Amino acid sequence: MKDLTRRAGSLLLVAASLIGCASHTLKNTATAVRQVDNRDLRRASDAMAALLRSYVPSTGLYETTGWWNSANATTTVADYARVSGKRVEYEVTLANTFTVAQKQGAGFLNKFYDDEGWWALAWIDAYDLTGDKRYLEMAESIFKDMAGGWDDTCGGGIWWSKDRQYKNAIANELFLSVGAHLANRTRGAERRQYAAWSRRELKWFRGTGMINGQGLINDGLGKAKDQTSGAGCANNGQTTWTYNQGVILGGLAEMSKAGHAAEELKLAREITHSAIAHLADKDGVLHDPCEPKCGDDGVQFKGIFVRNLAELYRVSQEPEFAAFVKGNAEAVWTKARGPEDRLGETWSGPYVAANAGAQSSALDALVGAVVVGSK
Template sequence: MDSAQRADAAERAITERHLRRLWGIPGTVLGRSAWPPRAGDRVHWHWNYWWQAHLLDCLVDAQLRRPDPARARTIERFARTIRLRNFGRWTNDFYDDMAWLGLALHRAGLEPDAVGTLVDDLRGGWTDDAGGGIWWRKGDRFKNVPANGPAAILHARVGEREHAARLLVWMEERLVDPDSGIVWDGLRVDTGELVALVYTYCQGVFLGACLELSEVDAAVRTVHAVADRCTVDGVLRGQGGGDGGLFAGILARYLALAAVELPGDAAGVARQLVLDSADACWEGASEGPLFSPEWTEPSPGTPPPPGHVARDLSVQLGGWMLLEAAASLSRED
């Protein structure tokens, strides 16, 4: 089975298991947060705004890979339903969430006014505390790469490159290990405490911002840091369920872009990380496919046992996102 067929199988499995109407309303569609669903998942009580943004992004990936009028209609309904489930608003209190939805809508070519609203809200999150950057959440005192990274990518894509560059410079100065090149998580502004956790998510969005702004040296450094610090036998390592289920998939998305856009050895390293991770993810999947949260380990089976993190939409989206990244590289060959 080639990479496009794998991505197609992932799309089919996830859409069949997770996509359902919102509250039974005709013309709506949203992703259930778990499969098999709990009672709260069935009514989209647990709906996870930023997981939905990544589901929309994966649908856009699939549409680029294999255009289909029915999927295009689903994408339009999905975008509208996110706003409906968010009680008529596009925004929320988390700057990282809003950046992801803005990126997905922008890639889909939908709701330009909504994208503008989200960009305006993100821009307003900048303060001079701790030298700049935006907050993780409104009313919070924590600044981190998971918010500043996707915000920088979005600002760059809508033409606000100067502001995007300010965000990238702040991350570079405050949250990159000068010795290893690895990107740390964040900074507690009031105490000055550095949260030096290493998440694949942070490497991915920092890399994405570097690529958008043509910061080649920083992008190359990040690719090599990922290969050295974020892999198990050449495969991107997982970070559990919940939000962590998306982290490695996010990194794979931007590694695939790096494989196309970077020069020399770094492009080859990025490409191999994506392809080897995709092979491991696919080989470890159980019937369906249903993906493991750790791509070097087998899936727990279909359906996953009660309480297992493979039930999480985020984990399955991470696998789908990875396989779409691998398929995108095959289109470049």
């Protein structure tokens, strides 16, 4: 009965989409209709159908996974809709999430600045797909809240949470990326303000030492209890998670579109090469050290890296990056796929039961293969 109710709700939402969204202006139409590899697109389509079986219209979120994971799944839906050309079919899901998910977090705000950053990027993606300015306005509102997390502790940067006990990589990479994305989608004083924030963040980030001697990004700075005194402002040497190597790539790619591309793309290439060298196995398949038991958070990480690498490829056009994305997508499909096109967390296999976080993460690789394979 639960499945029948959900499907009925989805059908009603699709009907509403056809009526209510017909007048939306489509942005990036050329991207949506470019020739793509049909095999890659079929795989992504099948995996998307599996992901949407976890979608709950009454909450706008994905069961079996968390709040920030649902933000990433929302991004995945928008990305798939763009590369498949199925805007009308999927923008209703985005619109529904935009409305009903706010019952859990009004304005997509909570105590964690990184959670907010994921939702900001999701709504920027939705804006790019649909041209609906309410999505862009929401991202701007979220960014404003994130900017409130910046202070002079450790010389700058935003805190991970509003408890102000830890400055880490992911919150600051997201702040950089959201600012850079907004700068490329606004004009005048707003554009200058967002660009200034992203440049300020990048300068601070590079000066913190979070990028280690291997060219990888560790989790954050020092010990949380020492940061307010300034004693804990050095690289803490914690895990070099794949998503910490990934988010910054998308941010740097966006920054490169606004000028000074050589500097930003150089850093992005260096981080990418280090990540491939140290975080992939001998077959070129990406891993996090928590596998195969990464929990609800860790299963999301690898897809974020590959998604952002695919975006970097659109700017840099480096064949090595495309090959890495496509190789991981191939591994996902041939080694980590289970019944009903469910995708596991260990991309080199074997398949183990997957939740929506693992599904959307692996789907990022499949969508990425379509992106880098587009002609």
